[in-house]
Amino acid sequence: MDLTELTIKQAHEGLKNKEFTSVDLVKAYLDNIKKNNGELNAFLSVTEELALEMAEEADRKIATGNFGMLCGIPCAIKDAILVEGQKCTAASKILENYTAPYDATVIKKLKAEGAVILGKTNTDEFTMGASTENSAFGPTKNPNDKTRVAGGSSGGSAAAVSANMACYSLGSDTGGSIRQPASFCGVVGLCPTYGAVSRYGLIPHASSFDQIGPFAKNVEDAETVFNAICGKDPKDATSADYKLEDSGIKLKGLRIGVPKEYFAKGLNKEVEKIIRGAIKKAEDAGAEIVEISLPTTEYALACYYILVPSEASANLARFDGIRYGLSKQDGNLLSVYLKSRGEGFGDEPKRRIMTGTYCLSSGYYDAYYKKAQEVRQLIGQDFTEAFEKVDVLFCPVSPFPAFKIGEKADDPLSMYLSDIYTVALKIAGLPGLSLPAGKIGNLPVGLQIIGNHFQENKILSVAEQIE
Amino acid sequence: MISKEEVEHIAKLARLELTEKEVEKMQKDLSAILDYFNLLKRAPASAKVTVAEAKNPNFRKDEVISSYDIKDKLIAAAPDKKDGYIKVKAIL
Numbered sequence: 001m002d003l004t005e006l007t008i009k010q011a012h013e014g015l016k017n018k019e020f021t022s023v024d025l026v027k028a029y030l031d032n033i034k035k036n037n038g039e040l041n042a043f044l045s046v047t048e049e050l051a052l053e054m055a056e057e058a059d060r061k062i063a064t065g066n067f068g069m070l071c072g073i074p075c076a077i078k079d080a081i082l083v084e085g086q087k088c089t090a091a092s093k094i095l096e097n098y099t100a101p102y103d104a105t106v107i108k109k110l111k112a113e114g115a116v117i118l119g120k121t122n123t124d125e126f127t128m129g130a131s132t133e134n135s136a137f138g139p140t141k142n143p144n145d146k147t148r149v150a151g152g153s154s155g156g157s158a159a160a161v162s163a164n165m166a167c168y169s170l171g172s173d174t175g176g177s178i179r180q181p182a183s184f185c186g187v188v189g190l191c192p193t194y195g196a197v198s199r200y201g202l203i204p205h206a207s208s209f210d211q212i213g214p215f216a217k218n219v220e221d222a223e224t225v226f227n228a229i230c231g232k233d234p235k236d237a238t239s240a241d242y243k244l245e246d247s248g249i250k251l252k253g254l255r256i257g258v259p260k261e262y263f264a265k266g267l268n269k270e271v272e273k274i275i276r277g278a279i280k281k282a283e284d285a286g287a288e289i290v291e292i293s294l295p296t297t298e299y300a301l302a303c304y305y306i307l308v309p310s311e312a313s314a315n316l317a318r319f320d321g322i323r324y325g326l327s328k329q330d331g332n333l334l335s336v337y338l339k340s341r342g343e344g345f346g347d348e349p350k351r352r353i354m355t356g357t358y359c360l361s362s363g364y365y366d367a368y369y370k371k372a373q374e375v376r377q378l379i380g381q382d383f384t385e386a387f388e389k390v391d392v393l394f395c396p397v398s399p400f401p402a403f404k405i406g407e408k409a410d411d412p413l414s415m416y417l418s419d420i421y422t423v424a425l426k427i428a429g430l431p432g433l434s435l436p437a438g439k440i441g442n443l444p445v446g447l448q449i450i451g452n453h454f455q456e457n458k459i460l461s462v463a464e465q466i467e
Numbered sequence: 468m469i470s471k472e473e474v475e476h477i478a479k480l481a482r483l484e485l486t487e488k489e490v491e492k493m494q495k496d497l498s499a500i501l502d503y504f505n506l507l508k509r510a511p512a513s514a515k516v517t518v519a520e521a522k523n524p525n526f527r528k529d530e531v532i533s534s535y536d537i538k539d540k541l542i543a544a545a546p547d548k549k550d551g552y553i554k555v556k557a558i559l
Contacts, residue, residue, distance in 0.1 A: 101540035234532050302506045313481060320482070322555055327546035333556040334482075342484030350483060351496055354474070357481040358497065359504075368504060375510050413499045 003028040004164035008221040011167060012069050015062050022055040022062065022072030022116060025167075029074045029118055033165045040141045042150070042159040044079045045087050046119040054116040061114050069224050071114030076166035078157050079120035080127050081212065082201040083107050086117075090203045091135035092125045094344025095325045104201020105236065106170060106212050106229045113228050118166055121156030125346045126316065127177055127205045129153050130418050133409050134348040141405070142184060144442045148402040151181030154215070158185040161215045168216040168225050172202055174209045175304055176397075176422025182215055182434035183397035183446025188222045188463070189215045193454045194429035195240040197226075198233030206311035207238075209426050219435065219464040226456060240454070247457035249391070251465050252286030257390030261297035262421055268400040271445050274438035275396045278447045282394070282466055290390050294382045299375050300424035305416055306359050306372035307427075313356025316349060351412060380428040383452075392462055393450040396421050397434045401443035421448060431456050435463045468498045 003025050006014065014020050030048060037043050051074065058072035077083055080090045082100035084107075089095045103111065110117075124134035132140040132155030140155040142148040143163035150159040154171025158181035161169050171178045173191035182189025190213045197212045204210060214225035223244070232241040258279060263272060283289050321327040321340025328339035345353070359368035386393065399420060408415045425432050430453060434446035451459040474493050478485050485493060534541075539551070547554040 098544065101544050102537045235534075296510070299507055299510045302504050305500065306504055306507075317482075321546065322553060323545055325546070329547070333558050336556060337482040338484040341482055342486075345483070347492075350485070350489070351493070351500075353481045353483060354477055354493055354497060355500055357477050358501070361477065361480060368507075371507050371510070374512070375507055378510065412496050413503060416500075416503075 002164075004032050004167075006167070007217050008069060008073050008167055008224050011073050015072050022058040023052065025072065026051050026055040026074050026116055026118070029165060029167070032163070033118065036163055036165060039146065040143060040159055040163060040165075041138050042121055042140050042156040042163065042165055043076065043119040044089060044091065044122050044137055044156065047083070047086055047117055050086065051116050051118050058114045058116055068113050070110065070228055072116060073167050074116045074118045075110070076118050076121045076157055076160040076169040077107065078123055078154050078169070078171045080123055080172055080203040081106065081170060082203075083117060083120070086120065088120065088203070089137070090126050091123045091137055092344065092346065092349070093136045093326065094319050094340070096136075098325045100201075102201065105198035105233045107201065109229050121154070121160055121169060123156060124153035124348065126203065126312070126349050127153040127172055127174060128312070128348045128352055130176065130180060130415055131403070131405075131408065132156065132181075133405065134346060136346050139405055142402045144186060144444060145402065147404055148443070149184065149405055151184035151402060153177040153181075155181045157215050158182050158187055158189065161185070161187045161217060168214055168221055170212055170225075170229075171215055172205075172210055172212050173426070174205045174308060175426050176419045178213045178215065179397050179422050179432055179434040179446065179448060180419070183444065183448075184402040186436045186439070186444030187215050187217060188219055188436070189213065189434045189446075190222045190226055190456065190460075191426070191432050192226060192230065192456055193431040195238050196230050196242050196431070196454065196456065198231075198236040198239045200233055200235035204315045206308040207315060208311060209308060219460055219467050222433070223460045226460075242454055244457055247455070247461045249458055249461050250286075251282055251462065254282075254287040254392070254462065255290055255390040256282055256287050257290050257292040257386055257393045259292055259294045259297065259386070259393060259395055261294050262395035266399050266420070267396060270440045271396055271398070271400060274440070274445045275394070275447055278437040278466060279394050282462075285465065292386050292389060292393075294386060294424065296375065296379045296382045297424060300379055300427060301416065301420055303372045303375040303379065303427055304419070304423040305355070306368050307376065309352040309356035310359050310369050311356070312349075313353045313360065316345070316353055319344065348412070376427050379424055383425065383428045383430060387452040392458055395448050395450070397446040397448040398422070401440050401445055425450050429453065431459060433459050433463055435467065469494055469501065
């Protein structure tokens with residue numbers, strides 16, 4: 001039996017039946033990481049010592065017979081989420097030698113469950129990107145085709161699960177950073193509702209968008225992890241008092257909305273075929289398919305790429321050479337700021353800081369930032385109206401499967417345009433899931449299932465029924 | 468195309484030191500990105516921007532959640548410190 005192929009539930013059963021120990025699981029995963037990570041670059045750091053310590057502790061808990069689903073199960077954590085005492089780089093040179101001083105709330109929750117952390121995974125620098133190519137430490141390769149990207153920004157977390165280098169993982173999603181790499185790597189990825197999961201201890205990108213969510217081998221596992229990390233946290237004022245409850249919904253009689261704007265020009269024909277196939281499957285199971293319109297779709301990307309860099313430019317102001325990480329101490333205070341930031345940040349964070357600062361600057365604020373905030377409301381209204389008619393939405397995650405490494409690296413705008421189907425729901429704070437729906441050759445394609453606020457239970461239930 | 472001076476002005480506001488080459492590339496990239504944003508001019512006018520959507524309010528008490536317990540660890544992470552304080556260069 002290859003232990004690294006087991007789902008959370010299967011591994012849990014094995015631990016319960018004493019077929020193997022958590023230490024056995026960890027060793028099997030560490031072996032896979034040692035074999036494959038050199039080429040894939042999914043992990044930026046492997047926390048071997050911590051993993052073995054946590055596994056031994058989990059085994060002691062398992063011996064008592066009283067332990068939960070995640071106890072002793074090895075996972076990987078995006079390197080933008082703090083794990084106390086371990087490096088946290090956000091894949092940036094400015095944090096290359098930064099050690100996390102405390103645990104993020106999601107890590108505290110996982111630790112309380114007895115989880116085992118294998119290491120920290122690669123991401124676009126400060127989670128800014130759609131391919132992991134913006135990592136200061138090299139791109140993550142797609143396990144399904146090593147000449148292609150794993151997607152981004154949580155490419156390392158997606159690739160780690162896809163290549164059996166972790167049983168599940170955590171990522172973060174600002175504009176598609178969980179769903180798109182899940183789609184490219186062929187795993188399940190859930191971006192929860194804004195507020196469903198605490199962001200305390202997540203290095204912030206855009207605070208009115210960021211959410212933490214799971215990658216897993218199947219829907220049931222994603223649900224298990226989500227259930228463990230969601231809920232109110234006094235340390236994140238935006239977190240909501242939220243409990244995942246069984247929706248009890250069936251595909252039969254379910255109303256599935258298909259937004260016509262998501263099947264327009266630019267969608268790869270093979271991707272469309274796979275998504276239409278998944279819709280047909282749901283219809284055959286008794287769901288009612290309703291074509292709907294989200295007329296503001298065409299404005300979503302522009303709205304997103306004004307608001308997100310604006311927030312990012314403020315969030316990244318904290319990296320000043322004084323409080324964290326890289327510090328160039330020559331000259332006066334201003335020169336510490338200028339040089340530390342100039343040397344520490346890579347191209348994409350610089351581009352976003354510049355875009356955001358421009359959009360917020362005097363004389364341009366009304367035309368860009370304020371206008372985008374107004375459009376944000378329109379986009380939200382579109383979804384509100386849609387969910388009066390349907391229970392969930394089905395659409396593609398990405399207009400194309402994983403692209404070649406380097407294909408879009410020199411053209412920032414074309415990289416931004418690849419987020420076309422993943423940003424709109426984030427503007428509205430909605431949850432979305434990527435479910436593997438088929439393959440073009442070796443390349444996986446994900447179906448995106450979007451639900452109304454705090455209706456992860458519906459999304460998960462629908463996904464499980466067509467999985 | 469956005470001018471070199473404009474890029475340098477924004478970079479100064481953002482406290483970013485850019486090389487000559489970066490300024491040139493930024494002129495090109497920012498111009499393409501800002502051009503794309505012009506799309507929003509066609510968007511219909513919306514209702515006024517409200518602070519919180521009525522349907523999804525998230526109000527809270529105005530209370531301080533202390534992070535005093537990790538104070539020492541936070542200061543330890545700073546590149547330059549002395550006697551439990553973060554050191555900053557003189558500004559006067």
